[in-house]
Amino acid sequence: MNQLTNIFKGLSDETRLRILVLLYQEEELCVCELSGILEVPQPRISQNLTKFRDMNLVIDKRKEKYIYYSLKKENKILLNILKDVVDDIGSYPKLSADKAKISYKEKYLKQYCGKGY
């Protein structure tokens, strides 16, 4: 039950909610993409992702310079809750705006130079 209240605590902060909603909509995102899309300083993104990892809500995978985060698919409750939110995303302009920015995510890989990742 602590696991459950912790999930809600995770969702109770705007930045963290935005991160999780983005990860629900996009298979994986790295720290700098999240920082760029949300316009939130990198350390804050990183701190929150660390908490999520400690809570077993996300996993991380390094790909060269970048570390990509994605939701743990095993956590059904979290996925169900995020589905509830995303199903109603039209009611939340900020979440919709974040989603729109996913298409431009490469922009936030500052060193991106067409190498295919």
Added chain:
Amino acid sequence: MNQLTNIFKGLSDETRLRILVLLYQEEELCVCELSGILEVPQPRISQNLTKFRDMNLVIDKRKEKYIYYSLKKENKILLNILKDVVDDIGSYPKLSADKAKISYKEKYLKQYCGKGY
């Protein structure tokens, strides 16, 4: 979106989650029933219910001596989330135990003497 993170904040505390889960499963409960079922002091129940009322998550209705609280049916997001939790209530022994105690709720109306309420 603040409304949304506030809902999650509401759910992120064990006592508050238990209150909302009870109200999801039972049309209405008064303060002393909640206090008795959860074994949590009355002022704490009352304070949390006041916050819920301020957030438009519950409504209250006086019936003689007692004040009964119930969920606002308009808040679809909250109801959906509570459904997710209750659908998996078997995973949360404390929530299941609370639910079982609903049958004895009259016990917590200390002045109950068979008058039909």
Added chain:
DNA sequence: TTTTTATATTAATATATTCGAATATGTTAA
């Protein structure tokens, strides 16, 4: 009216959270 019961509020204190600044670590590229 006085007492009892149910609920709400307040004040004091303890605890937790958030955020930014500074810094550290790890990786890649030159």
Added chain:
DNA sequence: TTAACATATTCGAATATATTAATATAAAAA
């Protein structure tokens, strides 16, 4: 190796939240 970049960690200040005890209000019963 050094420089540049991506990510992580630590710490302190400001703020928010939780908890308890004491007390207030309001309705019902005596």
